[in-house]
Amino acid sequence: MSVKSLTRLGVPLGIVLIVVMLVVPLPAVVLDLMIALNITGALLVLMVAMFIHKPLEFSAFPSVILVMTLFRLALNVSATRLVLLDGYAGKVIDTFGHFVVGGSLIVGLIVFAILLVIQFVVITNGAGRVAEVGARFTLDAMPGKQMAIDADLNSGLIDEEEARRRRAEVHAEADFHGAMDGASKFVKGDAIAAIVITLVNLLGGFAIGVAQYGMPFGEAIQTYSLLSIGDGLVSQVPALLLSVATGLIVTRAVADSDMGSDIVGQIFARKMPLRVAGFGALALCAIPGLPKLPFLVAGGLMLLGASRVDESAGDRTTAADPQTSAAELDRAADTPEALVAEIRVDPLGLELSADLIDLVDSRSGGDLLDRVKALRRKVAGELGIVIPPVRTRDNLELPANTYAITLYGAEVARGEAPRGTVLAIGEFLGSLPGTPTREPVFGLDAKWIPAELRHQAEIGGATVVDRASVLTTHLAEIVHQHASRLLGREDVRLLTDVVKRSHPVVIEELTPTLLPLGEVQRVLRALLDERIPIRDLVRIFEALSVRASVSKDLDGLVDAARAALEPALAAPFVTDGVLHAISFDPRLEQQMLEGLRPTEQGAVIVLDPDTAQQVLLGLAQAAQGAENADVRPVLVCAPALRAAVRRLVGPTVERLPVFSYAELGAAHEVRSVAVVSGAGARGLAGAVGAGV
Incomplete structure (x- = not known):
């Protein structure tokens, strides 16, 4: 069997064995092995939690908590069975009951109680609260993150594959924090179960020792109580490790390095805190009665650490010095890549005034970005060209309720879309309250009316259009008007490559043999100027090949292409x-x-x-x-x-x-x-x- 198959079957088989442990007695030797695996596994989980850079790198952690908790409870059941039946549960539990707590029942109970308080009151409660808040904040932030991804996609900053990857990461993050919220309840329940199991072992062992085996009262307490305390301590050690791992995961922020590097790097990034702490420790030596050596050692270590701190490196790491940060930003802005990105002009843009942001906010029902993406697909089907992504952004300089459509950075159209209104188009709108206007595409009489009067306007025979539809219709008209300007040389190359895959002879005959790519672009632009779709590129290119062999006159080439499309022109x-x-x-x-x-x-x-x-x-x-x-x-x-x-x-x-x-x-x-x-x-x- 391959390693991959063993990996796939290992966890299911392990869970089945855990369930078997709940009902089948285990020999003491096997129980010792299982306890060792439990403690080692919990330590491994803690180390993994410390060395990850972001929580999603350990996305299986909630499931690991559940499996480890179930494994530990199965060990508790097996140990309880051996303690009550044989008065012996293996060397590990016996050692914890006698050597670790010195054979003292009182000390064992106190140590066990302290571990429970640390786990249940401090770590588990804190981790559970952080997990709950993290899950709530992550879910609340999802719409904003989705909108940011859609905006980057529409503006061309990322491609569709990167957008899908980011969306999957957002969903995975939300699922992870939701699972962690539930997994923290497992840890809390495990702490409660430990208390109950230990009390059952104490009372049950005492009753069995006195009533069944006839032990003296003191001997029964000494034997079964120490075994119960040993079993509780053996369970609490890995439980405490998992609780700490849970706290580390839910409090872990996204970083570029592991937790140890972050903690050391950030604590020892400044000289002044270390100096204050060192001199403070030395000052405590002046208090009568306090031992001098520990505080001298502690203060000396702090001062020694302060002398070795490179504060300039800390400033670069934490960006605490504004002048340094500004200088670095200036240097970054001077790179050719940054300058090229700064001067880049978006072919097609949509600017919104501040009060129109709700159109793109999915949390308030805005679907403008989705409509713009659908518009790109519609234009591709109608005209046969792929328009560039529409860069959608806010513009605080625009008047209220106003949007602007830009082409290569220059505004070519402007319109209004007042919030809380819809556009009613018709001739008999005088009885409706609102702001008279003109429909932006056809110039028809219209009026912006309150959204709640939509049904009344429709009954009166008016055509009612929502704000997002008005904006996308206006954008579509601008795209149709300026389609030729949006058809760049690279776009023509893309179209010819697509045709070449299915009709290679057509392209090989046309370009560059008869017409260079620039002349083909001029012909296609001329057709788009006359609002003629160029979807049927095969027939257009065939007609251009015939005409170009006789004359390369632009009007003749355009007329030849029109003749090839004649049945569809009218x-x-x-x-x-x-x-x-x-x-x-x-x-x-x-x-x-x-x-x-x-x-x-x-x-x-x-x-x-x-x-x-x-x-x-x-x-x-x-x-x-x-x-x-x-x-x-x-x-x-x-x-x-x-x-x-x-x-x-x-x-x-x-x-x-x-x-x-x-x-x-x-x-x-x-x-x-x-x-x-x-x-x-x-x-x-x-x-x-x-x-x-």
Whole structure:
């Protein structure tokens, strides 16, 4: 049988043997061996407790206490059986009863009582109280620790594996302190059991010696009482060791070294306390009647220790000197790693005013961090990119009830989320008390109302949204708007590596042979700027490979990628099988074609300022009119104009997608909702016009 198998079966077999000891008599020789193992095992547990750095390194300690206590009680039962039946319980108990206490019953009882007081009144009670308080504080601190882990994960300071490890450590710590709270009751119960067992042995042995064996009164007391006291002392020694080990474990703080090193290092870290203690001991020699030599030795040792203390090392260890600590921090801050960490800019950040911290505090029901993590997964599924972790932190400079969304350290959006309110969105909110506002994504009329009026608002037909949903929806919109800026070169490398695992030929043909990674990034960013998901990277890369072999013009590459995605481009804008389109007047479109000019950034349309202003105004009015009629319109134009038109209208009418006639497809009906000319737009009511 292997060592691993023996280790796995050793403890269960040991417990079975302990149970057997409770009912099966043991020979005196075997009892001596078991008592020796009990004392040695308790000493081993005490040494392990002293040399660990943190309590979780001995997480099995509560179970060890239970097993050792059960073993010791089984020994008590076996010893009691031998004492009462044979008047002899082995050499160990006999030695403790005669030699250790000098054969005196009175001395034995006093020593036994003193050990009980030390264990039961001092050590066990103190350890039990510390274990109880430690368990309570650990459980109370769990939500804060979990929130800190989630915040580090969302900010990118740790990865998912490290977060899981820390969460497991937090749960293990809580379980350990809870188990220690219960294990301390075992130790206290063991002390009570020792008193009861010793009294039973005393009275039972006296009764058996006098009544059964006909011993004289004095002989019965001398024989059975000393054996009972010996058995009690033999039990109390390992019990006291386990009690001390329990106290050491529950009072042990997390440290970088073992307990002995910590105690010696911290006590002998300063000269002044040692000097005061040494001179105090020497001063006691002046009291008449006191022996001089012990106090001279003690004081001399203290002064000798003070002369050998390196106080500067103590200052470094305990960080008691602010100037030294500040200098060390300055030196640490000057390292390249620290400076790089200091100047690092988070791609995406969420800042909360002080009164909005409840949104991330799980103890008060805040689940914002979980929603942000879910948002990252949702964006990955919608756009095909993995956005960087969102750094969530508080900002005391923000006004009350305010949050801010930052992009590479610059604020790009701001909103409000008053505590104790919900956002009601609708047209008939005048009867509800609250603060009027605008919904941050679509600009709809809304009002922050007290949370207790939520049901009333829903009955009135309003859409009611909680604060965390408002914030995450706003964050999602910002991510969609700036998705191209969040797509870095490393992100593109990651995406290409993922595609390469399943379609290696596609990547090998495309990059770096035809297009460098930077050009691929430009194409993907251009698609994201037009809110086109890049989930289908295989078809995008295949189309880029074909186009790049002919021309590496950015507009041509983007149009090739759009053509590969054509069936899915118009699908989000189709309502009941109908695609609603805004188009240009033919004369305006011809004017645009004539004004088309190539540039380094792509083709642009040159129009006179008045015409350009009328076109943009007409498009904005047409798009707003279509949205008011619950229609999601698209702008269609000639294929040669599509990229240039997108550059023209994108900054003004950002939510209006631009399609070429060739991209509309034949799977659905196309209806015109407006025609834009240089003088404005016609058909704003959304009436069905001629097919485009």
